[in-house]
Amino acid sequence: MYERLKGFRDFFPPEMAARRAVVDTVEDVARRYGFREIDTPRLEPAEMWTDKAGDDIVDELYAFEDRGGRHVTLTPELTPTVARMVVDRGQELPKPIKFFSTRPFWRYEAVQQGRFREFHQTNADIFGTSEPTADAEVLAFAGDALTELGLDGGDFEFRVSHRDILGNLIESFESDVNTREAIRAVDKRAKVDDDEYLGLLAEAGLSRADARSFDDLIADDDLDAVAEAGNEAVNAAVDNLRAVLDAAADFGVREHCEVSLATARGLDYYTGVVFECFDSTGEVSRSVFGGGRYDDLIGSFGGQPTPAVGVAPGHATLHLLCQRAGVYPDEAVSTDYYVLSVGDTRPETLDVARALRTRGHVVETDLNDRGFGSQLSYADGVNAETVVVVGERDLSEGNVTVKNMESGDETTAPFDSFPGEHERPTYDDFV
Numbered sequence: 001m002y003e004r005l006k007g008f009r010d011f012f013p014p015e016m017a018a019r020r021a022v023v024d025t026v027e028d029v030a031r032r033y034g035f036r037e038i039d040t041p042r043l044e045p046a047e048m049w050t051d052k053a054g055d056d057i058v059d060e061l062y063a064f065e066d067r068g069g070r071h072v073t074l075t076p077e078l079t080p081t082v083a084r085m086v087v088d089r090g091q092e093l094p095k096p097i098k099f100f101s102t103r104p105f106w107r108y109e110a111v112q113q114g115r116f117r118e119f120h121q122t123n124a125d126i127f128g129t130s131e132p133t134a135d136a137e138v139l140a141f142a143g144d145a146l147t148e149l150g151l152d153g154g155d156f157e158f159r160v161s162h163r164d165i166l167g168n169l170i171e172s173f174e175s176d177v178n179t180r181e182a183i184r185a186v187d188k189r190a191k192v193d194d195d196e197y198l199g200l201l202a203e204a205g206l207s208r209a210d211a212r213s214f215d216d217l218i219a220d221d222d223l224d225a226v227a228e229a230g231n232e233a234v235n236a237a238v239d240n241l242r243a244v245l246d247a248a249a250d251f252g253v254r255e256h257c258e259v260s261l262a263t264a265r266g267l268d269y270y271t272g273v274v275f276e277c278f279d280s281t282g283e284v285s286r287s288v289f290g291g292g293r294y295d296d297l298i299g300s301f302g303g304q305p306t307p308a309v310g311v312a313p314g315h316a317t318l319h320l321l322c323q324r325a326g327v328y329p330d331e332a333v334s335t336d337y338y339v340l341s342v343g344d345t346r347p348e349t350l351d352v353a354r355a356l357r358t359r360g361h362v363v364e365t366d367l368n369d370r371g372f373g374s375q376l377s378y379a380d381g382v383n384a385e386t387v388v389v390v391g392e393r394d395l396s397e398g399n400v401t402v403k404n405m406e407s408g409d410e411t412t413a414p415f416d417s418f419p420g421e422h423e424r425p426t427y428d429d430f431v
Contacts, residue, residue: 007117150327
């Protein structure tokens with residue numbers, strides 16, 4: 001007997017039905033905002049990640065050498081791939097370019113709450129505008145997707161920050177600091193104890209005293225105090241963050257946004273506003289999902305400088321948040337009709353099934369030559385709403401039997417006019 005690999009999951013029909021309902025909701029919101037669906041390769045050159053993050057990242061990838069001697073990897077995230085796509089075709093597309101996709105990704109990392117080695121995300125990205133309105137629209141899409149799932153403002157919050165506030169504020173303390181490592185330290189702030197955190201900032205080049213002063217500033221989330229303490233670049237970043245929050249108010253999602261300057265996002269390509277979504281109650285202990293602006297990535301891939309911003313709701317953590325809030329869809333299969341055959345009635349049974357299917361309904365029939373009781377039991381097992389019995393006796397009288405599975409009530413309907421003009425015929429239409 002083969003066992004499933006650690007960090008990978010099977011989804012049987014009941015679980016998949018609930019997951020599909022969530023994905024359909026999120027994707028429907030994306031389409032309403034004008035995002036256009038794309039699909040992308042599951043395998044990419046590993047250099048798309050190692051060139052930016054160094055060879056150490058290989059330990060986190062499902063990377064290998066293919067038969068052509070190429071160093072490739074299962075994609076751990078989407079952003080470099082869509083950046084490559086914009087480099088390839090961006091000049092042909094009207095700006096802004098708005099893409100979305102839902103697909104799996106792979107990272108070899110520790111398995112824990114809401115984190116797996118194979119995971120699914122819905123990514124939504126905007127390319128070709130640096131206006132704060134674009135950042136706010138990404139926040140609005142994410143907020144609307146959550147509320148469409150049944151969540152409300154008391155269930156989640158967006159913690160919003162700006163990478164240039166962090167980077168330039170750090171450099172205002174010490175010009176020789178390794179800004180990248182310092183921001184990585186900030187990203188770990190909530191995951192390590194205070195002494196280790198200050199030590200990471202010190203390793204990046206800040207003195208212990210400056211590290212403490214810097215942390216005191218960002219811990220208060222006071223944009224006025226940060227602007228006063230910072231340089232011109234810090235002030236420009238503060239103004240940009242405020243402009244995004246003002247635009248978020250116009251989109252109707254400002255209520256979900258909290259300034260959180262310790263929110264850094266660990267990926268190096270972020271350049272401006274960044275944010276993470278959290279469970280307001282704290283029961284889901286890690287970030288539900290995140291996003292931000294990455295204006296330099298397209299240019300670093302050889303394309304024309306192109307501003308970009310995006311978000312990627314992860315399905316596993318979104319599942320946890322919806323479950324905690326009691327709005328996750330039921331994990332159950334459903335069937336609109338089971339057409340039950342009794343005796344030598346296969347042609348008539350399939351005529352009825354075909355007529356119902358052409359109306360868009362989920363319809364099942366017997367495939368195992370089972371008896372009446374076994375078929376009825378199966379219909380109950382697949383949660384059939386209505387059973388239509390096509391039996392030799394009923395047909396001899398020109399009828400079929402229509403049964404409501406919830407109540408057990410049943411009646412007859414004329415075979416020649418079933419389903420007839422009824423788009424969704426039920427027991428109630430024939431009593």
